[in-house]
Structures are given as C-alpha cells and as structure tokens.
Amino acid sequence: MITCRLYEQGKPTTRELPVADVSEAIEHPDNLVWLDVTEPTAERLAPLQEEFGFHELAIEDCLQPHERPKIEAYPDYYFLVATGFSMSEQQAPVAHEVCAFVGKNYLVTVRKNPPFDLAGASKRWESHSDLVKEGAGYLLYIMLDSMVDGFFDVLDVLEDGTEDVENAVLGERVLPQTRAQIFNLKKELLKFRRGAAPLREVLDLLTRGDVPIVTERLTPYYRDVYDHVLRATDFADNLRDILTSALDVHLSAVGNRLNEVMKVLTSWAGIILVPTLLAGIWGMNFRHMPELQWRFGYLYALLLMGGSAFGLWMVFRRKGWL
Numbered sequence: 432m433i434t435c436r437l438y439e440q441g442k443p444t445t446r447e448l449p450v451a452d453v454s455e456a457i458e459h460p461d462n463l464v465w466l467d468v469t470e471p472t473a474e475r476l477a478p479l480q481e482e483f484g485f486h487e488l489a490i491e492d493c494l495q496p497h498e499r500p501k502i503e504a505y506p507d508y509y510f511l512v513a514t515g516f517s518m519s520e521q522q523a524p525v526a527h528e529v530c531a532f533v534g535k536n537y538l539v540t541v542r543k544n545p546p547f548d549l550a551g552a553s554k555r556w557e558s559h560s561d562l563v564k565e566g567a568g569y570l571l572y573i574m575l576d577s578m579v580d581g582f583f584d585v586l587d588v589l590e591d592g593t594e595d596v597e598n599a600v601l602g603e604r605v606l607p608q609t610r611a612q613i614f615n616l617k618k619e620l621l622k623f624r625r626g627a628a629p630l631r632e633v634l635d636l637l638t639r640g641d642v643p644i645v646t647e648r649l650t651p652y653y654r655d656v657y658d659h660v661l662r663a664t665d666f667a668d669n670l671r672d673i674l675t676s677a678l679d680v681h682l683s684a685v686g687n688r689l690n691e692v693m694k695v696l697t698s699w700a701g702i703i704l705v706p707t708l709l710a711g712i713w714g715m716n717f718r719h720m721p722e723l724q725w726r727f728g729y730l731y732a733l734l735l736m737g738g739s740a741f742g743l744w745m746v747f748r749r750k751g752w753l
Contacts, residue, residue, distance in 0.1 A: 433467070433468050434467045435448040438462065438556075439461060439462055450478050450482055451478070453482055453537070463537065463566065464536065464538070465539075466537070470546070471493050476494070479539060489530075492512065502636055509532075509644060511633060512529070513531070513578055514528055514627070514630070515581050515626075516578075517547075517548070518588055522588055529547050533571050535567065536566050538574075551577055556573055565649050567644055568646055571644065572649055576656050576659075582663040583666075586663060589670055593674060595612070596609060596613055596616065597677055600684065601680070610678070613674050617675075617678075620670055620671050621671075627660060627667065631660050634657040637653050638650060706740055
C-alpha cells in the first residue's frame with residue numbers, strides 16, 4: 432500500500448497526491464511531501480525509483496529483511512534504516528524495520544513487515560505546522576522520536592521479567608524453569624540491542640551539523656533523541672548485567688543444592704557401610720571364626736552394627752550433613 436500526503440506551507444492538504452505528480456510537487460520550495468509504503472515489493476518500489484531516482488542498492492535494502500540501522504548519503508538525498516520495537520500479545524519484543532529516503536522537502540518511508548505504526552507520528556506532524564516549515568528533517572525527527580519512545584515500553588516489560596527472575600533466584604527453592612527464563616530474557620535483550628545500538632551512530636551523524644536536512648533549529652531535537660537512545664542502550668546493558676549476575680547466582684544455588692544432596696547421600700552411605708562390613712565379615716565361611724559358638728554372638732553383632740550406624744548418624748548430624 433502506498434500513501435502520499437502533501438503539506439503546503441506547513442499545513443496538510445486533503446487531496447491525494449499521485450506518485451507520478453510527486454516530482455512536480457516538490458519543485459515548489461514551500462511544499463513538503465510524505466510518501467509511505469507498507470509491505471514493500473519490487474513492483475511497488477519501481478515507480479518510486481523512477482520518480483525520485485533512488486539508487487538501486489538503496490531499493491534493494493528496502494526489500495531485504497534484517498538490515499542494520501545506518502545512514503548513507505547520496506547526491507540529492509539521504510537513505511536511512513532504523514529499527515523500532517513494540518510488544519506482542521505474548522509480551523515478547525517485535526522488531527519493525529523502517530527505511531527512509533530524506534530529501535530537502537520530501538520524506539519517503541518504507542515500512543517492512545510487520546509495519547511500524549506511524550499514526551501517532553502523523554498527528555504530531557500536523558500539530559506543529561511551524562516546525563513542518565523546517566522541511567523533511569522535522570518529519571524524520573518525529574518518526575525517529577516515535578520509534579525511540581517505543582524502546583522504553585519494551586524495556587519496562589523486560590525489566591519486569593528481570594525482577595521476576597531476581598526474585599526466583601533469591602528464593603529458597605531452585606526452580607528448574609528459572610534458567611530458561613534468564614536465557615530467554617538475554618536473547619530478547621540481545622535482539623533489542625542489535626536494533627537500538629547502531630541508531631546511536633546514525634543520530635550522532637545527524638547532530639554534527641554536516642547533514643543539510645537537519646537545520647540549526649532542529650539540531651536540539653535530534654540531540655534529545657540521541658540522548659534517549661543512549662539511555663535506552665545503557666538501560667538494556669544494565670538489565671543484561673543483572674541477568675548475567677542472576678545466572679551466576681542461580682548456577683551457584685544449583686551447585687550448592689547438589690553439594691547438599693551429595694553430603695546427605697555420602698552420609699547415609701557411610702552409615703550403611705559399617706553394618707555392611709560387619710555383616711560381610713561374619714558372613715564369610717572359614718573354620719576358626721571368632722565367637723562362633725558364643726550364645727550372644729548374633730545379638731552382639733546386631734548391637735554393634737546398630738550402635739556404629741547410630742554413632743555415625745550423630746556425627747554427621749552435628750556437622751550439618753543430615
């Protein structure tokens with residue numbers, strides 16, 4: 432699906448703008464065009480490549496999934512790839528890739544499946560007509576700001592999961608599913624960081640003043656987004672460190688629990704060993720067996736085995752092994 436919106440002197444128009452008329456519309460310096468493509472295919476992007484003259488490698492990046500966030504400069508425009516996140520119904524992070532072609536007075540967004548929701552960004556564009564006059568750089572700022580704001584919603588959910596893991600690790604019982612929860616959270620954080628961390632490089636370039644689409648008036652806004660990305664990545668790193676520590680504590684607890692079990696088993700094996708040894712000695716068949724004709728020999732053997740077992744049980748219990 433292709434949607435094209437025209438802004439004249441900072442105000443949105445109600446009429447639909449065909450793709451074939453975009454090049455004519457952007458010739459007027461007071462016009463601003465936002466063209467949005469969802470579910471991109473080669474057939475849908477072909478008219479854009481023809482109308483704007485986009486490079487074939489940039490078009491190829493729009494069709495390939497799992498592109499790393501980046502920004503590339505071309506003679507008349509900048510090509511940018513960014514990743515946003517949202518939470519699924521199963522409370523798992525979902526990555527949304529957005530490609531953007533940014534010119535002086537146009538923004539072309541290509542949203543791969545699953546498409547990132549730009550409804551909120553569209554309302555923000557229309558609510559600040561004075562900043563819309565700054566050109567496509569303002570539209571790009573709103574889009575990036577909306578994507579970065581979604582980072583913290585995802586991190587809040589991951590933080591709740593991390594707290595649950597901490598409580599489980601510090602609890603009295605060692606739950607078998609705790610390790611799986613830790614590895615699952617670490618995997619989700621790794622996926623998040625792969626999408627969020629490279630965006631720092633993109634925003635750092637945009638805030639240096641070397642990119643014409645980011646005017647002097649827009650630079651503080653981009654710095655604010657850059658600060659939010661730094662906070663989000665630092666937050667993700669902190670959660671990952673907490674999970675790593677929680678995993679170490681969990682493995683230590685499992686090891687300690689195993690040691691306790693081994694001490695109990697070893698203690699009972701030692702208790703059983705002495706009676707077994709005595710029974711084995713008296714069970715051997717040889718002629719000159721001591722006390723063979725003694726009337727109380729059987730009772731003596733039982734008392735000796737029971738007494739030795741009880742004595743060992745007392746010793747192990749005092750040591751805390753039982």
